[in-house]
Amino acid sequence: MPDITSLPGHPEGTSSVHEAIPSHPLGVKPSGNALLATWSLREAIGPFKRLPDELILTLLEFFDGPSLLRVGRTCKAFYAFTRAEELWKALFVSSELSTFTWRRTWRSTYLNLPASKVPMVDCSHLFSDALYRPFNCAHIALEPFVSNxxxxxxxxxxxxxxxxxxxxxxxxxxxxxxxxxxxxxxxxxxxxxxxxxxxxxxxxxxxxxxxxxxxxxxxxxxxxxxxxxxxxxxxxxxxxxxxxxxxxxxxxxxxxxxxxxxxxxxxxxxxxxxxxxxxxxxxxxxxxxxxxxxxxxxxxxxxxxxxxxxxxxxxxxxxxxxxxxxxxxxxxxxxxxxxxxxxxxxxxxxxxxxxxxxxxxxxxxxxxxxxxxxxxxxxxxxxxxxxxxxxxxxxxxxxxxxxxxxxxxxVSGFRKDVRDPYQRFLDGMRQTHPDLLDQALEELQKKADGKKRKWDEIVRGKTGDEAADENAGGFSFGFGDDGSDVEVP
Ligand SMILES: O=C(O)CCC(=O)C(=O)O
Ligand SMILES: [Fe+2]
Structure with a gap:
């Protein structure tokens, strides 16, 4: 993750966007910091270290709660990975738990852990944008974006x-x-x-x-x-x-x-x-x-x-x-x-x-x-x-x-038993606002004709008038019906 505060000329690369950000609760740092570090907790994950962090997180999405806890006990790096909140949010939502107490994080809520039981593990030698980014995004100042x-x-x-x-x-x-x-x-x-x-x-x-x-x-x-x-x-x-x-x-x-x-x-x-x-x-x-x-x-x-x-x-x-x-x-x-x-x-x-x-x-x-x-x-x-x-x-x-x-x-938001919302709306409008409906359908037809003319011009090199004449004569080049993409009764 580039540190945009250091990019000269970036309009929002001012320190004010980032300045109030506390340090990550486990001490995880953005990937760039690895360049200056002499060692990394990632060494401990053996062959997994060839995988990008995003892929490790994706693999962990397939684990249930007890498995995540077990993986997290193997080393500090995996502990940090298994603390990713999105993993626990997904587990919580799919569990459909009905009685629970919100405990500040999805992980603590899912595991019903009081704050005193959440260990403070020092992962300050882990350099990972994938883990640091959500934390960073949760703390950026909004003010610079919504002012001026x-x-x-x-x-x-x-x-x-x-x-x-x-x-x-x-x-x-x-x-x-x-x-x-x-x-x-x-x-x-x-x-x-x-x-x-x-x-x-x-x-x-x-x-x-x-x-x-x-x-x-x-x-x-x-x-x-x-x-x-x-x-x-x-x-x-x-x-x-x-x-x-x-x-x-x-x-x-x-x-x-x-x-x-x-x-x-x-x-x-x-x-x-x-x-x-x-x-x-x-x-x-x-x-x-x-x-x-x-x-x-x-x-x-x-x-x-x-x-x-x-x-x-x-x-x-x-x-x-x-x-x-x-x-x-x-x-x-x-x-x-x-x-x-x-x-x-x-x-x-x-x-x-x-x-x-x-x-x-x-x-x-x-x-x-x-x-x-x-x-x-x-x-x-x-x-x-x-x-x-x-x-x-x-x-x-x-x-x-x-x-x-x-x-x-x-189309969304209709009850399932409203099977044809368009027809239902046409019927309702016909009964209550017939003139308005006719006007709107005419407008729609004009738009459809306009699109068809453009299509004819593109496909056959006709001018608008030539295409209009042919359309008036009943010929249409289309996809089996009237060639328009709107349905007008
Ligand atoms: O208040 C919001 O988050 C926006 C809701 C919204 O998209 C709307 O009212 O159309
Ligand atoms: Fe909206």
């Missing part, structure tokens, strides 16, 4: 917007509203403490586990994970017995979507709609890696506690994914093997210089708009509580129809 945002990147901020202003100008651009959330009872009342006092035994989903809030609170207060477990629960409204709705109609409402976002066309699906709202809770450094929101929806994200840093990139066919993010051709697979901290260290500077980049901090009591199709990465700068809700404004109806029809394999 270039003016051209800064996210727009308003006190509030009207529904007309939103529809006319803002459905395709991120912005922050500073006022609407401040009237919500949940903004006034919710802190990690008040939630713990009311819901300590309620179970919430946090990635692959369902934990009581009590346990999650213990985890939040005391962990040093590189990518902290993130509570992201779609059933919180019923679990917490909340009422959601306009305050003039539901005086007991805990919160209500700001009026500026207007209607949500997925409402036409009634109880068949896909997942819609999530409670999000996490410690400092937790967050969401780069992704686009599901089913081409837009979203708002309301911060109740703890500011969030957002970095976002526009959608669009010609737009590349953000630096450091790789997608398969159909965009169904997003490869971001990097943790948020690794991405910040490796790609943030380049991302900030990339045209289209939008950044900002959404503070407590503020709400951020995520337009349909935009890439976003989010990191919590302090322990955080937020509510997010996804929706389809009328200007994105076409995008949603396109997604549901042409990317059926990527």
């Amino acid at each position: 945002i270039p003016t051209r990147n800064q996210i727009a901020r308003f006190q509030d917007l009207s529904p007309d202003e939103f529809l006319a100008d803002w459905t395709d651009r991120p912005f922050i509203l500073t006022e609407p959330v401040k009237a919500w009872p949940v903004y006034k009342e919710w802190t990690v403490g008040t939630l713990l006092s009311r819901y300590s035994q309620t179970k919430f989903r946090a990635e692959a586990v369902d934990w009581t809030l009590r346990t999650y609170g213990d985890y939040m207060a005391d962990n040093s994970d590189e990518s902290p477990l993130y509570l992201f629960d779609r059933g919180f409204v019923s679990k917490m017995g909340l009422t959601v709705g306009p305050p003039d109609q539901t005086p007991e409402a805990a919160y209500w979507p700001p009026t500026c976002f207007g209607e949500d066309l997925f409402s036409v699906l009634g109880s068949d709609r896909p997942d819609r709202q999530w409670l999000i809770v996490g410690p400092e450094r937790s967050g969401s890696k780069f992704h686009k929101d599901p089913n081409a929806t837009s979203a708002w994200n309301a911060v109740l506690r703890g500011p969030k840093y957002w970095i976002m990139f526009p959608s669009g066919e010609k737009q590349h994914p953000p630096p450091g993010v790789y997608v398969s051709e159909d965009q169904s697979e997003v490869t971001s093997p990097l943790s948020i901290a690794e991405w910040l260290l490796g790609f943030h500077a380049e991302a900030r210089r990339t045209p289209g980049c939008v950044e900002g901090i959404c503070d407590e009591g503020e709400i951020l708009h995520v337009p349909s199709g935009w890439w976003h990465l989010v990191v919590n700068l302090e322990p955080s509580i937020a509510i997010t809700q996804n929706f389809i404004p009328r200007s994105h109806l076409c995008a949603a129809l396109d997604f549901l029809s042409s990317k059926a394999d990527q």
